Amino acid sequence: MSHTLLLLMIALLCARVQVAGEPINVQEGGTTILPCKLPKTLTGNENLEQISWQRKTKGKPLTDNFFTITKDEARLVNGPDRRFKYIGTFAEHNGTLQLSNVNVLDAGTYTCIFSIFPTGHPQTTVEITVSVPLQTSVNSTRPTLGNKEVPLVTCTAAGFKPPAKVSWQIDDRLKDKVTWTNNSTLLISDTTTTVSTLFGKPTKEINRNKVQCVIISEKQNETLPFEIQIYYPPLNVNIKKQSEGLVFTCEAEGNPNPTITWSRSGKALPPSVSAPSTQGATQGATQGATLTFEKKSPDVNGLYLCEANNTYGSNQSFLYVDFSPGTSSVTGWVLCIILFIILVTGSAVFLYKHGYFKLPRCLGFDREEVRTSSPNEEENENASV
Ligand SMILES: *[C@@H]1O[C@H](CO)[C@@H](O)[C@H](O)[C@H]1NC(C)=O
Ligand SMILES: *[C@@H]1O[C@H](CO)[C@@H](O)[C@H](O)[C@H]1NC(C)=O
Numbered sequence: 001m002s003h004t005l006l007l008l009m010i011a012l013l014c015a016r017v018q019v020a021g022e023p024i025n026v027q028e029g030g031t032t033i034l035p036c037k038l039p040k041t042l043t044g045n046e047n048l049e050q051i052s053w054q055r056k057t058k059g060k061p062l063t064d065n066f067f068t069i070t071k072d073e074a075r076l077v078n079g080p081d082r083r084f085k086y087i088g089t090f091a092e093h094n095g096t097l098q099l100s101n102v103n104v105l106d107a108g109t110y111t112c113i114f115s116i117f118p119t120g121h122p123q124t125t126v127e128i129t130v131s132v133p134l135q136t137s138v139n140s141t142r143p144t145l146g147n148k149e150v151p152l153v154t155c156t157a158a159g160f161k162p163p164a165k166v167s168w169q170i171d172d173r174l175k176d177k178v179t180w181t182n183n184s185t186l187l188i189s190d191t192t193t194t195v196s197t198l199f200g201k202p203t204k205e206i207n208r209n210k211v212q213c214v215i216i217s218e219k220q221n222e223t224l225p226f227e228i229q230i231y232y233p234p235l236n237v238n239i240k241k242q243s244e245g246l247v248f249t250c251e252a253e254g255n256p257n258p259t260i261t262w263s264r265s266g267k268a269l270p271p272s273v274s275a276p277s278t279q280g281a282t283q284g285a286t287q288g289a290t291l292t293f294e295k296k297s298p299d300v301n302g303l304y305l306c307e308a309n310n311t312y313g314s315n316q317s318f319l320y321v322d323f324s325p326g327t328s329s330v331t332g333w334v335l336c337i338i339l340f341i342i343l344v345t346g347s348a349v350f351l352y353k354h355g356y357f358k359l360p361r362c363l364g365f366d367r368e369e370v371r372t373s374s375p376n377e378e379e380n381e382n383a384s385v
Contacts, residue, residue, distance in 0.1 A: 023127035036095035036112030051095035057108030104189035132159040143202040145232040155213035163192035164217035233313025234258040246293035252308030260289035
């Protein structure tokens with residue numbers, strides 16, 4: 001019983017060897033066998049002198065004798081190509097080659113020719129087709145805030161034959177703010193790569209809006225969702241006093257979400273003042289970090305700095321704390337003016353870079369112990385108008 005099975009399997013395998021003429025399809029980058037075996041019926045007492053391979057491919061459109069096998073050696077005729085390897089056995093009249101890292105230029109006809117004395121030149125032919133995998137993707141161009149139209153996102157459909165149709169599905173409120181253009185390139189593999197680019201003004205208004213890239217083709221239809229991202233440094237850094245206790249929060253807006261760090265004049269915080277640092281990982285452009293004073297004592301007096309950072313820049317805001325008993329409002333004003341100077345010099349570079357210069361302000365000064373100031377207070381106001 002098992003013998004019959006074995007024979008059946010051998011018969012099937014042999015049948016396969018004999019249909020070596022059937023096309024073989026390989027994925028780009030893959031490995032294939034170029035089978036070549038002289039049928040038994042043709043080998044009598046004749047002498048096999050040589051096996052040679054010819055090809056006519058996309059890369060070599062003219063017939064090219066590229067490989068010769070004799071009983072002593074197997075070699076490529078014109079220069080080395082490590083992708084071809086002889087894996088047959090000459091004594092068994094087996095001229096099988098292996099081709100690895102196949103590319104689209106390898107597609108074509110391969111002919112294996114036996115030189116037999118005196119019978120002649122029997123040959124087998126195999127057709128190799130190379131398929132290019134379909135690839136679709138949607139990629140951000142990482143636009144930063146601005147008011148000139150720029151590419152916002154691209155959608156790519158590669159490996160399609162015939163070409164894929166690429167378009168965008170856009171919400172009504174975004175329709176008049178974006179446009180798109182498509183660019184198709186026909187590759188040597190006969191497949192087409194289509195890139196659709198969505199353009200628009202990179203404003204906060206379109207930040208985090210959702211769009212969809214729609215790819216339609218004979219083989220598959222696909223919808224790729226994407227959330228538009230407009231990147232910008234921390235713009236508004238606001239310090240607010242909480243209603244309960246001596247707790248302040250610092251909020252900053254930016255994309256990606258800024259990391260917020262509290263310090264006292266650039267140094268570490270006193271032990272009775274705590275501030276857990278936050279990471280800009282959560283969704284939403286604004287988030288806070290708290291600064292908590294456990295007690296009102298003069299040793300925590302000073303200028304506190306809230307710094308917001310992301311990969312596009314940094315920005316800061318200041319909090320002036322004075323818990324000394326009986327600080328007169330004159331002292332307060334003097335300190336506030338000193339604060340002005342620190343802020344102006346500290347933020348001069350930032351402001352200069354942005355093409356304008358403005359003074360930070362001391363907000364409503366009274367006997368309250370704390371005051372806050374931000375180098376871009378006016379910018380905040382402008383933004384909220
Ligand atoms: C020819 O050689 C290849 C590689 O060693 C092998 O896979 C194949 O089975 C051989 N063909 C025959 C008919 O023996
Ligand atoms: C289309 O893409 C090709 C290849 O990237 C580029 O050379 C060509 O300039 C593009 N054409 C347009 C109109 O963008």
